[in-house]
Amino acid sequence: MFEIDNQRAILDRRALMAELNALAERVSDPSNPGPELVEILKRHLQAGRDQIQRRFLGNSRGAQAGLTSAHEASFLVDQLLRGLFDFTTQRAFPLGNPTVAERLTLIAVGGYGRGELAPYSDIDLLFLLPYKMAPYCEQVVEFMLYRLWDLGLKVGQAARSVEECMRQADSDLTIRTNLLEARYIWGDQGLYDEFQKRFAKQIVKGHAEPFYQGKLAERNARHHKHGGSRYTLEPNIKEGKGGLRDLQTLLWLARFCCGASSMQDLVKSGMLTAAERATFDKALNFYWTLRYHLHYLTGRGEERLTFDLQPEIARRLGYTDHAGTKGVERLMKHYFLIAKSVGGLTRYVCAAIEAQFIKKPMLRLPALGILKKELGGFPIEGGRLTIPRADHFSQHPGDLLRIFAVSQRHDVEIHPTAMTAMSHSLRLVDRIRDDPAANALFLDMLTSEKGPEQTLRRLSEVGVLGRFIPDFGRVVAQMQYDMYHSYTVDEHTLFAIGILTRIESGELKDEAPIASQVVKEVISRRVLYLAVLLHDIAKGRAGDHSLLGGDVAEKLCPRLGLTAEETEQVAWLVRYHLLMSNTAFRRDIDDPKTIADFVDLVQSPERLRLLLVLTVSDIRAVGPKTWNGWKAQLLRELYTRAFNQMMGGLNTTEEDRAASVISLLKQELPDWSDDDIASHAARGHSAYWLAFPPAALGRHARMIRAAEMEERPLSVEFNVDRWRAMTEVTIYTPDRQGLFSQLAGAMALCGANIVDARIVTLRNGKAIDTFFVQDGEGGPFDRPARLARLSSTITRVLEAPDQTLAQLQDLPPLANPAALNFPVIPRVLIDNKASATHTVVEVNGRDRRGLLYYLTAALTKLNLQISSAKVSTFGHRAIDVFYVKDHFGLKIESDQRLKALRSTLMTVLAEAETGDAAPSRAVMVDSWPPVAPSSAAQ
Template structure:
């Protein structure tokens, strides 16, 4: 018995004595148990705050529950005239003897006979115990079963079998529980091993798929995620079923697991318990998601010494990823070992006797390949020739092999051989180059290198990214995981038959130097580990160093440096600049210089975006990138004059298509529309939507002549895309955009993107992509009518009070309270050389009414908004607004710009 449990038991005997002797009323008994629990829980929490280990706290809470349940059981049993033959058994997590603060309690009342034949006295005992537990405040899941019923349930349902494998007697009939253990082991655990193993393997696969098969998520799940607590439980259950082992240390004794791996597994499990304890204590409930907000809280409460919360969080999350990576890799290796055993057992069976001769076994270069895995011919292969380690990964790539558990252990054992001479060796350099030239197969090879710690040792520049947290809001993965997914996104294009990706697939096939391209990907984010102001600068320095070591020169080196230096340039131009402006296209083309660079950077930008998070790529991004790529390609190929002529030809072709789509009676209006609309309106415009705009303009002009409120709207719903597109036609007038945004916000309609176009006759065509707070199309008629009525009301007044329409409400676009790690909001104003407008770059937490507030500040500053790039993603608004003085021209007054920036920052800082 532990010292804690002994002290706890002694305390319980004294404090709970009145309850045991039956001296209290039911209410007094409940109050006594609550008081005892509160005091002991407080003592345990103080130990947690003092730095106690995760398992220490979880076990202390389990021991506390054992004592309380035993007292409750004893108190209830003493009232009975006869000795009670029943066992109070803990199952599930509680059965494992660990209980986190917010976890439920799962109990089994083990009965001496079938549950439907239970004597009334035992039924009353069970009810009394449960009622008392509920009254004291426990969340209890329970079942009442006999031994036979338990075994039947275990055979019928593997999940029940799993829960009962962790069964532990708390109090009651020891002989009955001993009998249960013996029969359960013989009749349930020893039988049905194949089905049980398949269940656990499918559970593992399903959970890992749900969490993107990586531990390196921005907001990981401590219990169910990759490398989470469930992975530990899973391997314990499998080891129990396959080998009868109750402790993982027995796997070490059996030489299945190394001592180092066992230590790392247990350390990770203890760390996860400590994190989960903190999550439960802090939230007051069973919380498993390590959100961005909670990362800062946990790091601070765990007393990480770094001065800023970002640095504390970074250090804590690096520890978290290190532990979960160890747990993830070791447990998946163990599952693979057991899977190999299953395959060998199947091969020895009669069914596979006819096919076993066809199984290929190949020996080469000190390795053996069989059943899709590569093994060492003996344990001395790397001692004989360390360069074999590099060739190992080339073999896996060429032969499509996975690393076997033995070869993974052997590589880790020889980490010290991956030294400076190894990194400078020409033979290794040439093999590594060969690996990076096989389009479509690079990602798998590099991921296997990374898993065994080889890649970061061969390329220390990349190794510094291991488990490195990226504080940028849109990044879902750590820096190393993002880079590997970047490469895998490129590889996936080789065999893709998605017509939407044809352009990128063609660009990949056209890459003449895949070695330079893949090497640039590996290097593009390496500067994040350098703590420099701009990570691109750090990446460029490291790229130069690596090129020197790998002796990369000439055109190849220039391409690598170009991609590293400009890996954000394409995205920045496409999303923040007016890419319909020929001068913007000319400036961008000047940076690209050649079509091959342009194509490579286009492909680079696509895959970089896809690798940021699973849902980061969308049609909006695709359209912007394609538009800029197409324009720059034509500019580079034909020059400025021919580029302008091609734009005119495209516009003429679109006009012909619109005439065919609109039908008779529209010729004059179509001609006027195409003459008066700015060039930006016509780029990539669907010929089927232009007639809708024309009909809105016709109705607007009719209403204007009749003296009605001069504004007309049309809406197209796209439920499959989760949005609606709204076109609003009006006259160019002060504060009109602000009023439109106010009308949207008043109905809790969120603006996802917006484009504004003004004809030369002063008619404005504003295009909005909007959604509900549930991220669906705006199809509710009351909501639509509310928007129309509000806009009409606002349009008839020169002055209005936004507070009347925008009453403070909970931010419906956010799922949790504001993060302790501040979202990187910013407002940056730029006057570009040679431009005729002032550019405002904004990043903020999205909320209903944000765009209205931004336009209001701009209008109050005496400026007009002439163009905008509005984008909403993952709950964040990333907008670029172009503003001018009334009548045109940049705003250059420093005092005016400083005041504007301050006011904008006030707006975007509100949550």
Template sequence: MSHPFPADGHPAGTGGVASQGPGQDDAAWAARAREELAAADAGFADRFDADADIDRLLAERAAAVDALVQAAWQRCVPPEAELALFAVGGYGRGELYPQSDVDLLVMADPAASEAHAEALARFFAVLWDSGLPVGHAVRSLDQCTEASVDDITVLTALLEARPLAANEHERRELQGAASPRLVWPPQEFFEAKREELFERHARYGDTADNLEPNLKEGPGGLRDVQTLHWMALRIIGTADMESLVAFGQLGADEVATIERERRALARLRYGLHLVAGKREERLRFDYQKPLAARLGFEDEGGTLAVEQMMQGFYRSASLVLRIGERLLQRFEEQLQGEAEPEPLDDLFELRRGYLAARDPEWPHAPAEVLALFRTWALRGETRGLHSHTARALAEALPQFPDFASADVALRQQFMHLLRGEQPVRSLTRMARLGVLGRWIPAFSHVSGRMQFDLFHVYTVDQHTLAVLKNLASFASGERDERFALAHEIWPRLRKPELLLLAGLFHDIAKGRGGDHSELGADDAREFCQTMGLTEADTALVEWLVRKHLLMSMTAQKQDIADPEVIHRFATAVTDRERLDHLYLLTCADIAGTSPKLWNAWKDRLMADLYTATRLALRRGLEHPLAATERAAETREKVHAMLAALGIGADEIDGLFARMPEAGFQRGRPDQLAWQAASLRGVPVGETRVRVRPVSAHARALEVFVHSPDADGLFAAIVATLDRSGLAIQQARVLDGPHDTIFDTFEVIPADTRHAPAAEEVERKLAQALAGPLDRIKPARRTQPRHLRHFRIAPKIGFDATTSGRTTLSLVCTDRPGLLADVAQTLRNQSMRVHDARIATFGERAEDVFQITAAETDGRDQPLDETRQQALGTALLACLEGDNR
């Protein structure tokens, strides 16, 4: 292409304005240069949208900026000045993205740089005024060496220095200043850059599968590719990937793969800069949909365009990581030489701690591939898979059969892996190396598949592996305080491998359209039957996949204190074996969905549902427990607990007389005993607030409020808890004798970094309720950035109940302070809340309230159609933010 900045130093179209004194006409020159650069960038953007070759775009944009920089240099710096100008960093590599920095190095002796300080200042100012984000350094050769010694990032920038206004002698001088003889010899450079890479990966959670990945710095991103180039240049003497084939460091297929994925990542980054319109390396939600549209993706077959784009990224990053790991090993061997192998069996050996095939022609048959993972599992800790064996495995993958076409011996070999040592570790390794996707083709379809929401923070395959890892932790025998019952239940499993199969298949049908639980159950049945499992075992795995959401939905959306709910759930489960498996799968699934999703409240919720269902199954489904029977049993247990505290029978009877009967029908004995004990010494008509941790190791709190009833009390409590930084998970609001209320709230910190203590919450809530309730208003908050991209149309429903109340169901976008705003709206509409179940799934809030309308005569009535319509209108205004 023709550059907009010819060699005479004048931007095209300026009429050849002469370089006059310092500052004269610089502003006009820079303005014209800015216009020309903008026009050139617009042209590059058009070519990008027309799917032009990304490497050519990057090189030509660098060349266009070269022309501007060189023109400015000629304009500002006298030709006789003993100064040399170099492009460094990514710009020196000849790759320049739309919003990347333009890094420059001026090489000069201190005397020369001081003599021309004014010219250099003018030069950099002109470039900035021209719209270039210039980063610059002015150093002598000795200073370049010293800076490289102190900071290895300076050295990596110099490794790719490219002369812009320098002769060959000056180029060689700079190259010598950063030579291995003076700074960072190959072994030290390799170790430092490898450690830098590991630390950088750790900052991003050691995974590329983040919802908002960093295309440049994240694991598997462009920085990883550049690091491999720098290592090759320092160790081998070339940064050309293809030349590494001749040196035996890479295979031709590996070079083709890493270059293909580098170009894919580069295209994403170039497009991100265009969409963001600023320097942005993180693929935020703000830009994902616009970028997918700009790249030509379209919604298809139940898969959103943005999900297709992100799946491509995750797969590219995974391949970069995989090949990068192999190349790091080969560089290490290049530097340290081959070590004496340590034979393990007929097929495998250890080489410098890496598991390797002994035969250079390995593998000869698919059975030898599965034998690799068996040996790996039996060996325990190794440094990983040897790079040559990893490459041989990759080359053999196209010939590796799927389970349907495999022979019986190979299927049995796979089942032995599931029943053997460290099965989850074997499955994880098989997934990472591409074997699992070959064996179960459906798994390859969810590899790298993201779901565009805030509930699932991992890709489907990574979530599946996280679920399996959680199941492995249950089997470890080491108790984890996060899971109350898991380690007691696991030893009772008849065949643990069946639960692993259910975990492997539970989300395998995501993205196909339709119910993924139903489709996945069909896949699981086909797999189990093909693998030769018995009908009973096949039925269990199929049922677990089909019903893997049943327990979490029941616990979070229904009242598990209601005997009818427990009876319905127990009827669906039918037996203890299914209950044990479903409980473990549910805990592992929730905890593997997001690090923030599992908490002490959910642990107790699942444990309570499990325990209640186990008792129902033991009693027999033909004998459901009536509410009156449950109340009598609970009252007896609470009485015994209070007596154990030294409280006399008469005082216990007096405390029970102050408590609502519904509490004994629906509450837990330990909870009711705590509440009863809290009332000791409290006169009727006074308020009592108590707060306690859910468990000794949890940040979840249980809040109990006993108070004379008053309009707006529920809204005041909710607003105070919200202002205290607590998110309400569940609320139970009961009416007691003497016109009092018994409110119980399960809360967790909205921000775990600032979790208030129970005593602090108790004090704040007691103080707030001691004053006028109408002065307690919801806090005003700005909606978090990420929620703006996950808008859910509000849905409001009303249903009558047999108890004379109205059920209000609310589905909408979650946001901080949502419940407080809803409670305030209910108060403004003269509604009384009797029960609330709060469920949040990522960006989606699904809340259910039992409410009545407070009439002027003091009675509570279910909502008629007029009141429902008025409340619905007010809630919509609240959810749209009209009342904030």
């Protein structure tokens, strides 16, 4: 048992029993002592908890602070239960000469059985009986449980005979695991000994393999439930992959399969090294310290290390900002490295157990139907590749890569023994890093059609990938501290490789049809796969990671065997890997100048194809909810227009293209006469006809005709597009100053998130404004009740704008308060070169409810016309882009007006902050030149 310092300061059982005995003497019936019994117990319990908390907070940076507190909390409950048990059996229900059936033992099981409790942990108890429940035992159990519940303890309890325990443990893996950790607390010691002997003989002996396989399957299911990655940015430290439960699983396997009472027993038996045991202890202590901070900070059994808690825990643990890295990022990198080490420990322990206790079938190759003893010179053990002797890699360092190539080629797993040997031989990777054969082998694995993601993941897990490509080693466990990314840099990169493979195989043809088509036309797969592998390789360094990553590519690609031409392509793709998403999501691709500038940078159809597939892989790998049909549509439109211009398909005038669109409109309106079409066409400018597809123009035409015939002052229509995951809201009404801003305010009041907008004033003085909106989850805003509310809100806003829009002040400014933990430096970027007809204003700031309304209201007050708006949200950061003109229809070029524009928008952005990003820190930039795009949002 863990040694507790100054135990009586936590709970002095003598003093407790003195009070309980005095109570028994005072009351007439000790079996009905009234509330005073609970008050005595509660006072001692709270005093012990306060003592433990003082000790923990006074030593929370200590190496064993959390684990020590966990043992102290278990000791506290032990002593309390012993006191209550004695009062119950000696005072409330005294029994002078109990029969055999009246024997009773109190046992701790589960985590409490291990002697570890968090502040808000459940207390799992087993009331052990010799046979079925006797009336006396039932009285004792009921009396104790009611008092424990009155204390507010969360008790998981069972009352079973020894025989019932054996029967249920035999049929249920969870019960078997809980009883494996059974620990005697109080009562009949002989009954506990009998239970332990029968458990060892009937449940444990001869059943190592099914328990081993069952716990690994249980672990895999748990990992899948919690995201399947140990590198999620808000990890569950208890249940997540690489977390506390994985360490506990290793203990269960060691106890059940090896008869070890602790990890130290595995060291004594030679199954683990002292260094590996030290790694286990370090991880266990670290997790318990984090867990105690989480419980104390939240006042509940919180197990997720969420964004809002990470900064405070980092501060408490002494992680400070330095060398360009935030303290919270250093905490999380430490966490991810610990989680990675738990994966290594799992391999070590499993290898040791399998070597001694698990049957070892040979490998059957399905294609040949024959059994094999070796593959590629590597022996087969337990159906997996291994090495012939412990020092194999020191004699053949090239096999550190070759074993993965054989595993990939034949779809065979690598034995934990070999993985363990690799992790101990990482320094040998330095000897093969510049070997042309090794580099060619790595490139073959990267570009293989047989699952490069899984192979790279194994290479990374064991540490070979980070050693072979040191720049990749720098981003292992590198956190991206924002609410947009869901994974660390290395995990995001590996996911992106997997998505690229799925695009190639056609798995994503419904989600990304154009990428799935053009990837077949890519000339160099080596260029594409290396660009995906390296696109974020320079994250976490001072400077633009895109530009720095291009420099890394220029040095690494020749080493890997790429030609000068291929190297130039990879470096360009890495430098410009954000260009396509920035253009599609933040620029008006209906503006010919946008397409022209984009084509000038991309230059060739091959590069355009590569960039599209890279962009789709990158976005889909950010997180489970970042990709949708709307983004797919924008990228498809940009790709199509750029490709057409490269191939000479856009050499017609704007008027000619508008005329072509109007001719297509006739197909959408088959019941309209030529005169009707001509009359309607006279309403719009060329820019209007080019801003929408024919189907949308057809809906507009019918809407306008109905409104004019019925003389309606306002028409609102909705078109739900589920493939693009958005709803198109079209408003037709007389134009007036501030109309766009008022409509944006109406959307904000109803919780509709605007992702794009087109503002058109027709020649008849009417506005046909179109908003593309989503709900808070990134799906279409489509529930009938919400659409009806939006329609009525638009009407109310246009009738009484000041009164209705004032309600925005009553809404919480942030949908997720955790966003305040992420500093945002507001920026206003003004570009007079991106469009031939408009001034492009890009606004970067903290996202909040109604931000678009406040920004457009400010632009209206400056007497600016807004022609279109592109709205993007990246977690806690909003990037809104406006195409504006002055009231004469010209660009804003006066220095005085540009200064006023910046100042006004900066004031709006400053109101979204709470002191963490003051306006004085803003970056004001005059233009956005066509160079490697900013990575601020990515």
